[in-house]
Amino acid sequence: MNELKNKAIEILNANWRDGFSIPCEKLYPFQWNWDSGFIAIGFAHFDMPKAEEEISTLLDAQWGNGFIPHIVFHTETDTYFPGPDYFCSELHPDASKKYKTSGITQPPVLGFVLAEILRISTDKKATLKFIEGVIDKVYDNHTYFYTKRDPQNEGLVYIYHNWESGTDNSPMWDDIIHNMDSPDYEFERRDTTHVDASQRPSKREYDHYLHILEIAKEHNYSDEKIAELSPFLVQDPLFNSMLIKSNESLIELYTLIGGSQNKIKQLETWQEKAIKSFNNKLFDEELGAYIHYDLRNERKIKHISSSSFTPLFANIPGKERAEKLVQTLMSRFGNENQYLCASFDPESELYKPKKYWRGPVWINLNWILYNGLVQYGFEDISKRVKDDTVELIEENGFYEYFDARKEVSKGGYGGINFSWTASLLLDLLN
Numbered sequence: 472m473n474e475l476k477n478k479a480i481e482i483l484n485a486n487w488r489d490g491f492s493i494p495c496e497k498l499y500p501f502q503w504n505w506d507s508g509f510i511a512i513g514f515a516h517f518d519m520p521k522a523e524e525e526i527s528t529l530l531d532a533q534w535g536n537g538f539i540p541h542i543v544f545h546t547e548t549d550t551y552f553p554g555p556d557y558f559c560s561e562l563h564p565d566a567s568k569k570y571k572t573s574g575i576t577q578p579p580v581l582g583f584v585l586a587e588i589l590r591i592s593t594d595k596k597a598t599l600k601f602i603e604g605v606i607d608k609v610y611d612n613h614t615y616f617y618t619k620r621d622p623q624n625e626g627l628v629y630i631y632h633n634w635e636s637g638t639d640n641s642p643m644w645d646d647i648i649h650n651m652d653s654p655d656y657e658f659e660r661r662d663t664t665h666v667d668a669s670q671r672p673s674k675r676e677y678d679h680y681l682h683i684l685e686i687a688k689e690h691n692y693s694d695e696k697i698a699e700l701s702p703f704l705v706q707d708p709l710f711n712s713m714l715i716k717s718n719e720s721l722i723e724l725y726t727l728i729g730g731s732q733n734k735i736k737q738l739e740t741w742q743e744k745a746i747k748s749f750n751n752k753l754f755d756e757e758l759g760a761y762i763h764y765d766l767r768n769e770r771k772i773k774h775i776s777s778s779s780f781t782p783l784f785a786n787i788p789g790k791e792r793a794e795k796l797v798q799t800l801m802s803r804f805g806n807e808n809q810y811l812c813a814s815f816d817p818e819s820e821l822y823k824p825k826k827y828w829r830g831p832v833w834i835n836l837n838w839i840l841y842n843g844l845v846q847y848g849f850e851d852i853s854k855r856v857k858d859d860t861v862e863l864i865e866e867n868g869f870y871e872y873f874d875a876r877k878e879v880s881k882g883g884y885g886g887i888n889f890s891w892t893a894s895l896l897l898d899l900l901n
């Protein structure tokens with residue numbers, strides 16, 4: 472185990488740049504939002520200054536309206552598409568003046584990441600001081616979500632692009648995406664020069680991804696216009712679970728540091744409404760799982776993915792519902808021939824075991840699932856998620872994603888020496 476831990480530390484140090492980490496060499500040369508959060512958790516175990524700097528650098532690129540972009544383009548490299556010249560974040564009046572960024576976001580993990588680094592810290596006083604210096608920025612980010620991304624005032628926020636979900640090409644988006652009338656754009660992909668094209672989204676899928684961005688850019692990334700016009704508007708259980716978990720952490724942390732009572736009250740108000748709506752709207756009795764809701768077309772998306780189980784992490788289901796959810800997990804994803812947890816329902820005809828978010832196991836989702844199961848006392852299953860995670864990395868290396876089928880001997884895909892794989896393994900082993 473020590474060898475594995477040392478390798479994880481080596482990877483994190485190698486992917487460290489000046490003040491932030493890249494997710495991995497070649498494929499992802501900039502700073503990604505939720506990657507940074509997960510990476511900070513790993514650094515906290517052996518290098519707290521880097522954990523703090525990772526978070527501070529991301530927050531340094533926050534926009535004036537509280538929005539935190541999904542990519543911060545620290546360098547000029549043109550080895551990634553779409554890069555800074557495509558996104559043109561400066562179109563938005565509140566965009567960062569200091570950095571070029573994207574104009575979409577990613578799951579809001581920072582609130583609970585702050586609580587995690589405090590849990591790991593051996594110098595709580597110093598870590599609390601750091602938290603005191605940054606917590607209001609995370610609060611501002613939550614304010615952005617609840618005031619700009621919840622047009623029906625439900626306590627549930629939308630994402631306007633599949634890249635915002637973090638689960639980029641999940642079959643969850645197929646119907647929405649394939650009903651879009653996207654032009655056939657001319658552009659040069661860079662990802663497929665680094666990774667086998669069969670493991671990445673197709674050219675036509677990229678056309679649709681760009682089409683959504685074109686509409687947002689045409690309206691200078693105005694939230695109001697996006698809510699009105701974007702063909703993609705989804706309430707995602709993963710995204711909302713991360714926000715709800717982060718609300719919970721911000722309440723705890725503000726209480727610990729003796730922070731503003733008004734902010735605590737506001738967070739509690741958001742939280743109560745969010746959990747209620749989440750349980751009323753996003754649980755599907757027939758499937759026995761949480762689902763995504765297509766807000767543009769006002770319909771449920773009736774598929775199960777690893778995102779369907781993330782509400783456990785945010786303490787959203789009651790005990791009985793949690794049991795039902797875990798039954799669904801085990802009956803569809805928990806076959807003995809499969810590692811937990813495939814990113815998409817292995818029983819579905821849309822399941823593709825090698826293709827990115829259409830089936831492979833991702834370590835950040837496993838970490839979220841593991842912690843959720845522990846919280847509800849599902850000891851045996853949480854142990855299986857942890858053991859499966861360690862085994863996948865031990866057998867294959869620190870890949871970006873993994874084949875869930877046990878009979879596949881070389882099952883690591885995408886980028887190698889991937890930061891959050893290293894970082895979250897370290898956390899699981901400590």
Ligand code: 9YW
Nearest residue numbers: 494499503505506637638639662
């Ligand atoms: C891309 C960096 C990002 C992750 C996303 C993942 C992938 C980028 O990599 O998206 O170009 O497709 O889907 O969750 O943050 O690791």
